[in-house]
Amino acid sequence: ALSIGIVGLPNVGKSTLFTALTKKGGLAANYPFATIDPNVGIVDVPDDRLQKLADIVHPGRIVPATVEFVDIAGLVKGANEGEGLGNQFLANIRETDAICEVVRYFKDPNVMREVGRVGDFVDPAGDADTIMTELILADIQTLEKQLPKLEKEAKRDHDLMPKLDVAKRLVEWLNEGNRAATLDMTDEERAAAKGLFLLTMKPILYVANVDEDMLGEELEPIDGVVPIPICAKVEAELSELDPEEAAEYLETLGLERPGLEVLAQAAYRLLGLQSFFTAGEMEVKAWTVRIGATAPQAAGVIHSDFERGFIKAEVISYDDYIELGGEQGAKAAGRLRMEGKEYVMADGDVVHFRFNV
Numbered sequence: 539a540l541s542i543g544i545v546g547l548p549n550v551g552k553s554t555l556f557t558a559l560t561k562k563g564g565l566a567a568n569y570p571f572a573t574i575d576p577n578v579g580i581v582d583v584p585d586d587r588l589q590k591l592a593d594i595v596h597p598g599r600i601v602p603a604t605v606e607f608v609d610i611a612g613l614v615k616g617a618n619e620g621e622g623l624g625n626q627f628l629a630n631i632r633e634t635d636a637i638c639e640v641v642r643y644f645k646d647p648n649v650m651r652e653v654g655r656v657g658d659f660v661d662p663a664g665d666a667d668t669i670m671t672e673l674i675l676a677d678i679q680t681l682e683k684q685l686p687k688l689e690k691e692a693k694r695d696h697d698l699m700p701k702l703d704v705a706k707r708l709v710e711w712l713n714e715g716n717r718a719a720t721l722d723m724t725d726e727e728r729a730a731a732k733g734l735f736l737l738t739m740k741p742i743l744y745v746a747n748v749d750e751d752m753l754g755e756e757l758e759p760i761d762g763v764v765p766i767p768i769c770a771k772v773e774a775e776l777s778e779l780d781p782e783e784a785a786e787y788l789e790t791l792g793l794e795r796p797g798l799e800v801l802a803q804a805a806y807r808l809l810g811l812q813s814f815f816t817a818g819e820m821e822v823k824a825w826t827v828r829i830g831a832t833a834p835q836a837a838g839v840i841h842s843d844f845e846r847g848f849i850k851a852e853v854i855s856y857d858d859y860i861e862l863g864g865e866q867g868a869k870a871a872g873r874l875r876m877e878g879k880e881y882v883m884a885d886g887d888v889v890h891f892r893f894n895v
């Protein structure tokens with residue numbers, strides 16, 4: 539499953555947000571090291587199209603796509619030296635597809651910013667910089683560990699030369715204070731770099747944990763990216779309410795949808811993902827594929843046998859499906875297409891796969 543690691547300095551609101559995301563309950567403590575064990579929460583990706591499909595098909599259930607959020611223990615200055623929670627942090631974050639960094643914008647004198655310092659001031663850019671520095675330092679270490687071995691192997695196996703070259707360039711780039719993802723690389727180099735397991739190659743999403751009264755505000759970019767404003771406290775409250783109460787509360791805040799929905803969708807966009815649907819009596823279900831994925835690759839998301847034995851896909855565009863009242867209507871109107879192995883999936887395609895077992 540697609541997984542996103544939630545990181546940030548201690549006491550920025552990670553646990554609060556994570557709890558709201560997963561509706562697990564439990565209290566986030568006002569203490570810098572409250573989140574020691576990584577926690578995994580599966581979150582639905584909201585998609586209004588699912589209900590529209592269900593209104594036509596009347597399935598037994600609706601199954602949205604999901605994103606896995608991993609609550610990663612608080613990062614502190616010096617994490618790369620293996621101090622405190624650092625090593626565990628790095629091990630957990632390595633396994634995720636993307637990073638969601640929570641940055642503190644809310645002011646609260648009762649919540650410490652650092653051990654022994656009260657939190658009536660904020661420094662979003664400085665905090666983001668602290669985390670980025672740790673990630674970059676960790677990547678330099680990762681590369682320096684791999685380089686000697688890589689040099690030896692590349693002497694024997696010349697196919698490894700591009701990987702070695704890019705590793706060397708990356709060390710230099712990182713040492714200048716840059717993150718790996720921003721190095722100018724060819725597609726081949728980028729593929730090679732993927733095998734180096736660098737944290738700063740991962741796409742990063744900034745969440746600004748703001749005070750309630752800042753929710754509508756436009757924020758300054760961090761590292762060239764505009765952060766997504768969310769109030770973790772509000773999200774925690776929303777997650778406790780039933781849908782009607784939640785809708786009312788949102789209205790009083792002047793918000794269209796909960797911040798968590800905005801976050802899930804932003805994560806999708808960041809990672810270049812889209813959905814396709816299967817719609818049957820049993821269930822209407824959203825599946826996740828990369829933008830640009832072919833029909834067999836999409837089939838493989840459902841089951842690896844589907845990809846191996848792929849014959850063809852019966853595809854109806856989402857708009858056709860809705861306008862023509864479903865599969866029968868689309869078929870009658872000649873809008874059900876037979877697509878082969880080369881077909882590149884479009885967002886919202888409603889699909890039946892045909893395959894050999």
Ligand code: GDP
Nearest residue numbers: 548549550551552553554566568644646770771
């Ligand atoms: P973590 O260490 O990053 O996981 O931070 P927590 O989620 O444990 O939050 C630390 C403290 O900040 C807790 O006392 C939370 O109640 C408080 N907190 C979290 N989000 C907000 C917020 O949006 N506004 C305010 N005022 N306090 C918050």
